[in-house]
Amino acid sequence: MLRLPRFRYLAPRSLDEAVRLLAEHGPQAMLVAGGTDVYPKMKRRQFGPSVLVGLARVPGLGRVEGDGASGIAIGALSMLSSIATDPMLRKHYPAIPEAAEVISTPPLRNMGTLGGNLCVDTRCTYYDQTYPWRASIDFCLKKDGDTCWVAPGSPRCLAVSSSDLAPVMIALGARYELLGPEGARAIEAEDFYRDDGSAYIAKKPGELLARVRVGPAGGWRSTYAKLRRRGAFDFPVMGAAVAVRVGPNDEIENARIVVGGIASAPVFMEEASRVLAGKRPSETLIREAAALTFRPAKALDNTDLAPLYRKKMVPIFVERCLRKLLL
Ligand SMILES: Cc1cc2nc3c(=O)[nH]c(=O)nc-3n(C[C@H](O)[C@H](O)[C@H](O)COP(=O)(O)OP(=O)(O)OC[C@H]3O[C@@H](n4cnc5c(N)ncnc54)[C@H](O)[C@@H]3O)c2cc1C
Numbered sequence: 001m002l003r004l005p006r007f008r009y010l011a012p013r014s015l016d017e018a019v020r021l022l023a024e025h026g027p028q029a030m031l032v033a034g035g036t037d038v039y040p041k042m043k044r045r046q047f048g049p050s051v052l053v054g055l056a057r058v059p060g061l062g063r064v065e066g067d068g069a070s071g072i073a074i075g076a077l078s079m080l081s082s083i084a085t086d087p088m089l090r091k092h093y094p095a096i097p098e099a100a101e102v103i104s105t106p107p108l109r110n111m112g113t114l115g116g117n118l119c120v121d122t123r124c125t126y127y128d129q130t131y132p133w134r135a136s137i138d139f140c141l142k143k144d145g146d147t148c149w150v151a152p153g154s155p156r157c158l159a160v161s162s163s164d165l166a167p168v169m170i171a172l173g174a175r176y177e178l179l180g181p182e183g184a185r186a187i188e189a190e191d192f193y194r195d196d197g198s199a200y201i202a203k204k205p206g207e208l209l210a211r212v213r214v215g216p217a218g219g220w221r222s223t224y225a226k227l228r229r230r231g232a233f234d235f236p237v238m239g240a241a242v243a244v245r246v247g248p249n250d251e252i253e254n255a256r257i258v259v260g261g262i263a264s265a266p267v268f269m270e271e272a273s274r275v276l277a278g279k280r281p282s283e284t285l286i287r288e289a290a291a292l293t294f295r296p297a298k299a300l301d302n303t304d305l306a307p308l309y310r311k312k313m314v315p316i317f318v319e320r321c322l323r324k325l326l327l
């Protein structure tokens with residue numbers, strides 16, 4: 001049986017107190033929200049904080065505020081299960097509940113939070129293992145070692161971004177509100193993720209994610225489709241998030257296609273998104289746009305299912321999403 005190491009758990013009652021505690025304890029402290037990723041990783045010694053700053057008792061961050069007309073603010077502590085069943089989100093921002101409802105299992109969705117999902121660690125076959133397993137290969141670049149076993153010549157870790165909600169937030173043009181020792185700042189979801197399996201988010205030391213804002217939903221339609229081995233539960237090994245804004249004369253005014261689970265950050269499919277804009281939906285246009293997602297999809301052999309299969313599934317999933325939204 002894997003056991004948790006010893007640690008201190010601090011329970012701040014406000015965001016400011018959480019930020020102060022993080023600053024006070026420095027690199028030995030780590031944030032925990034639902035703990036569905038943090039605790040298993042502590043048991044496997046992938047994370048080794050001596051202090052956990054738990055956000056569970058910070059009030060006011062567990063709600064979805066606003067509506068489709070004004071735009072929304074979702075608190076970082078909102079539970080995945082409440083996001084998955086929120087009728088307003090389902091109506092105006094359907095990709096958000098569609099992604100939330102396929103994360104993990106019901107008990108984990110009752111613990112896991114939006115903030116934890118958007119900041120969740122990257123994954124790799126050589127890293128998501130017990131301590132003795134990782135010791136047997138002399139560890140790897142991401143933790144305790146100096147070689148990347150996926151690409152031994154690589155100077156950086158190539159672990160995969162495996163959050164279901166991150167590509168959705170990029171597709172919807174969301175902004176993240178962060179709070180840290182230097183005060184509050186906002187960052188576009190697209191700029192928050194980095195193509196680096198170790199330093200995979202642009203969160204400065206001591207910062208926390210407080211809220212996610214998405215603009216008014218007028219004209220926007222969105223959806224999410226996830227590839228995984230088992231339909232009951234599994235991390236995404238590819239996930240397509242698509243948002244399109246359709247004008248009154250049926251013309252596609254804007255399109256944003258983002259694919260997760262194939263690189264260290266979600267991949268914004270620029271060419272495919274661009275080709276849709278300003279055109280009326282048709283079978284031919286959808287097939288053309290979907291085909292353009294094949295080349296930029298460069299899945300690696302460090303997670304479940306063969307990389308070429310995952311790459312081939314990208315245009316298929318994108319086409320399914322576009323058909324659902326446009327035809
Ligand atoms: C069996 C299993 C299956 C899973 N399946 C999926 C899946 O299909 N899809 C998927 O996306 N995930 C999956 N996960 C991962 C995880 O459960 C989810 O991503 C969940 O949403 C994490 O939320 P949490 O609140 O529990 O995060 P925690 O475990 O508390 O934290 C996760 C990370 O986020 C940081 N963090 C938490 N809150 C904040 C905040 N407000 N600001 C800044 N940093 C913060 C923590 O420091 C930590 O690094 C799975 C996990 C397990 C154990």
Ligand code: SF4
Binds near residue numbers: 125156158
């Ligand atoms: S991609 Fe390389 S460095 Fe990163 S976790 Fe996997 S083996 Fe380790």
